[in-house]
Amino acid sequence: MAAPAEGSLRRFSLAIDAMGGDHAPDSVLDGLELAAERHPQAQFLLFGDEARLRDALARRPRAAKICVLRHAPDAIPGDMKPTQALRQGRKSSMRMAIDAVASGEASGVVSAGNTGALMALAKIVIKTMPEISRPALAAIAPSLRGDVVMLDLGANVQCDARNLVEFTIMGDAFARAVLGLPSPTIGLLNVGSEELKGDDRVREAAEVLRGHAGLNFHGFVEGHDISAGTVDVVVTDGFTGNVALKTGEGVYKLMRELLKQVFTSSIPARMGYLLARPALERLREWMDPRRYNGAILLGLNGVVVKSHGGTDATGFAHAVDVAMDMVTHGFTQTIRESLSQLAAASSPVAIPPIVAQQD
Amino acid sequence: MAAPAEGSLRRFSLAIDAMGGDHAPDSVLDGLELAAERHPQAQFLLFGDEARLRDALARRPRAAKICVLRHAPDAIPGDMKPTQALRQGRKSSMRMAIDAVASGEASGVVSAGNTGALMALAKIVIKTMPEISRPALAAIAPSLRGDVVMLDLGANVQCDARNLVEFTIMGDAFARAVLGLPSPTIGLLNVGSEELKGDDRVREAAEVLRGHAGLNFHGFVEGHDISAGTVDVVVTDGFTGNVALKTGEGVYKLMRELLKQVFTSSIPARMGYLLARPALERLREWMDPRRYNGAILLGLNGVVVKSHGGTDATGFAHAVDVAMDMVTHGFTQTIRESLSQLAAASSPVAIPPIVAQQD
Known part of the structure; x- marks a missing residue:
């Protein structure tokens, strides 16, 4: 299932993994409090322990205004192997945030959690572009x-x-x-x-x-x-x-x-x-x-940004900036267009064919 | 032909390529003037254009004291390919300095010339240790x-x-x-x-x-x-x-x-x-x-040090320091001993056999 292009159809700009990172969820929510000032029109879908996040959001009025909570009972630990995360993490905040991009509910996802797990889950769930x-x-x-x-x-x-x-x-x-x-x-x-x-x-x-x-x-x-x-x-x-x-x-x-x-x-x-x-x-x-801060996983059918696990509110807000930049500039669409232009352009050396992608 | 171990048998501590580097031979000779203060007991064999070097040494009395001149009619340009240097560079200052290590006349060589040529010539002429x-x-x-x-x-x-x-x-x-x-x-x-x-x-x-x-x-x-x-x-x-x-x-x-x-x-x-x-x-x-300054080519039957081509007298003198350290500590011998100790040591995983070296 490939996600639709970014745009007005999506209810949420970003899905946020509130439980990823060394100081989650506090650093994440403090980061969103900063992000809310810079992106007042954005709508974030926030995944994590609902009771905990509700209390935390109550203390952060600006973030509360642009966030919608969704309960995720589990969280993926920092030392969990990607294969394990794929099997056991179905109800984790990271996986559910990624699912929201795949389903078309959100245009992108930001997580400060386990890098290996995020890359593996994003590849499996959001999927790689057919040309990549x-x-x-x-x-x-x-x-x-x-x-x-x-x-x-x-x-x-x-x-x-x-x-x-x-x-x-x-x-x-x-x-x-x-x-x-x-x-x-x-x-x-x-x-x-x-x-x-x-x-x-x-x-x-x-x-x-x-x-x-x-x-x-x-x-x-x-x-x-x-x-x-x-x-x-x-x-x-x-x-x-x-x-x-x-x-x-x-x-x-x-x-x-x-x-x-x-x-x-x-x-x-x-x-x-x-x-x-x-x-x-x-x-x-x-x-x-x-x-x-904010490393970007390029080549997927949606925007995926990894924040450093040890960063603070300022760092997390920068990762959100990067993701918002990509979402508002229709980044996934730009890559698709570049790929088809390059395929159409005359070239003395052809790009070798790739193995067909499962979709 | 493997070079003998470092030690008293050799007349010269180092062979110096006087014509290698962006500002050769001046930067090389100014470097030797500094090196002469730190290594007053050393004896350097200096390769390059004899007439030019004789004049240059006359203006540098300390360097003149520890250097013996030997004429090399050619110099290897910075952009010459290693294969070309191997074929055409037999009478070059770099090649003749390397030859002096292979023949046992000097314990090591320092050059600020073409890196690729130096590595290729040193491997062919001084040869790689049989264990490496x-x-x-x-x-x-x-x-x-x-x-x-x-x-x-x-x-x-x-x-x-x-x-x-x-x-x-x-x-x-x-x-x-x-x-x-x-x-x-x-x-x-x-x-x-x-x-x-x-x-x-x-x-x-x-x-x-x-x-x-x-x-x-x-x-x-x-x-x-x-x-x-x-x-x-x-x-x-x-x-x-x-x-x-x-x-x-x-x-x-x-x-x-x-x-x-x-x-x-x-x-x-x-x-x-x-x-x-x-x-x-x-x-x-x-x-x-x-x-x-001073990159060291390890694994050969002699000390080979490459100085940065753009360095000045201070930098070249540091490269000479490194080479002198290796020569006086019998570095080539130390590596040989390490290799045989490691070969003799019981090890749960054997080092895979290597292709026999030509010698």
């Missing part, structure tokens, strides 16, 4: 030249050339819909920028991409190009993407820690911090990982 | 808990489980010899720390490593563990390692650029910078990429 062989996890990262879209971040640890080509098409559609770029530049992550670098997989994918007139394909990029903002979209396999994202986050944390040591190392340094504080605060806000 | 199927490129990176060894950084873009096991053994020996750690902790880079994460390749390698009593194997680590210093040695394939290293460097550059903007954003911020300057300078020195 494997969905990919994408996120937005900061760079010297503005926001950069990165994918895949771990949905597929092993990828072939075809997967990389599909990720590119999805990343392109995402950058157009969510970042508002008319013709985003796209780079394929590699160990060097020369055409002969890398393994067969990336070279084959690059050959296909060079032949597509509809894409603004820049060619190969290297690890340092992510933060440099050399391209708007960085495409790679899920293993490399996951490691690159976390390595970058690690260096940012290291720098933050070392700067803290610098500014507490002497009395003049402390005074220096106080003088530069407004500008340093702006830098911290701009680099704030919460501002980049 | 593929050499790996390693480097030292900063972390919250001190220096971390990372490998492979791009010598092998495609790796199997056996390669990862060998990289681990070489990384362990390197951390003991160069960082002076008696029992370095080792992590295998993956998309999660749980045993079931990742692809077959990393899971198989982890199973072998868990069975080795001689290694302090920590298990899987993630991207953010590199800068956190969770382990002393981070092992991965050449594709992921190359991307991770460059991604980390990119985020460091981004932060440096943003901090520059912060400290020039207002008059109080400028004053703040001046007050915190000594501590900020210490941070910059500590994170200085030149301090981490």
Whole structure:
């Protein structure tokens, strides 16, 4: 059962898993309280323990205004394996929120719960688009030249050339819909920028991409190009993407820690911090990982956004922003159109056929 | 022809490719001028254009004291393909410096030239140790808990489980010899720390490593563990390692650029910078990429160090430090001993046999 396109037919903009994440449901509801200010026209369908959520919503009047409660007796624990979640999670808040997208009641779902379970359930229930062989996890990262879209971040640890080509098409559609770029530049992550670098997989994918007139394909990029903002979209396999994202986050944390040591190392340094504080605060806000919270599972018949499990209200509200952006820009429809345009475009190298999808 | 072990038999500590790198030979000779202060007992065999080097050495009395010149009529350009370098580069400064290690005249070689050519020439001329199927490129990176060894950084873009096991053994020996750690902790880079994460390749390698009593194997680590210093040695394939290293460097550059903007954003911020300057300078020195210059090709019958092509005298001198550390600690011998100990150790999972090496 494929979900219908986003639009006026759906009663709810988003289905929310209220029980997912380290501090659920409080962090989720606090996040919705913030989201309600930014999206006063939205309608959220909230899944979780009804009694608990009713009390919690009573203390959050803005969130209460845009949320409709629906009882889900179970919750999926953070350490449950995806296969187990598929078998045992039918009455869980996560599964029921995903069901609401599949049934057409909501256009998208946001959860801060178990990533593996969310990816598996979303694939099985909402289903992959017929043109796509494997969905990919994408996120937005900061760079010297503005926001950069990165994918895949771990949905597929092993990828072939075809997967990389599909990720590119999805990343392109995402950058157009969510970042508002008319013709985003796209780079394929590699160990060097020369055409002969890398393994067969990336070279084959690059050959296909060079032949597509509809894409603004820049060619190969290297690890340092992510933060440099050399391209708007960085495409790679899920293993490399996951490691690159976390390595970058690690260096940012290291720098933050070392700067803290610098500014507490002497009395003049402390005074220096106080003088530069407004500008340093702006830098911290701009680099704030919460501002980049919300990884998107691309390639499904509906919008699926994963919030970081440990985030707070600010972070969760950002994940809701990302999902609302995708829903209001008819993102799923944009990807479909891109896929059919690319299929129709003349191309010197055909995209290899994919295995038929069950629907 | 395998080179003899390091030691008193060799006349020269290091053979130096004076013509490799963006600013050669000046940056190389300025680097040697610095290195001469730190290693006054060393003897370097310097390869390159004799007339040019003689004049250049005349202006650098300390370097002149520890260097012996040898004429090399050619130099390998930065964009020459490895296969071409193998065929045409016989009289190049890089090749002749490598030849000096193979013949036993020098214990190691340092070059800031073409990386692909250096790796190919070193493998063919100095040869891989019989116990190792593929050499790996390693480097030292900063972390919250001190220096971390990372490998492979791009010598092998495609790796199997056996390669990862060998990289681990070489990384362990390197951390003991160069960082002076008696029992370095080792992590295998993956998309999660749980045993079931990742692809077959990393899971198989982890199973072998868990069975080795001689290694302090920590298990899987993630991207953010590199800068956190969770382990002393981070092992991965050449594709992921190359991307991770460059991604980390990119985020460091981004932060440096943003901090520059912060400290020039207002008059109080400028004053703040001046007050915190000594501590900020210490941070910059500590994170200085030149301090981490010198990637090491591990697994050969001799010490091979690649300096960054764009580095200056300070960076080149650091690459010489790394090579001198390896030479004086009898690094090649340490790896040999580790390999035979591991082969002799009882292990529940045998290392799969390797294809016999040509020697």
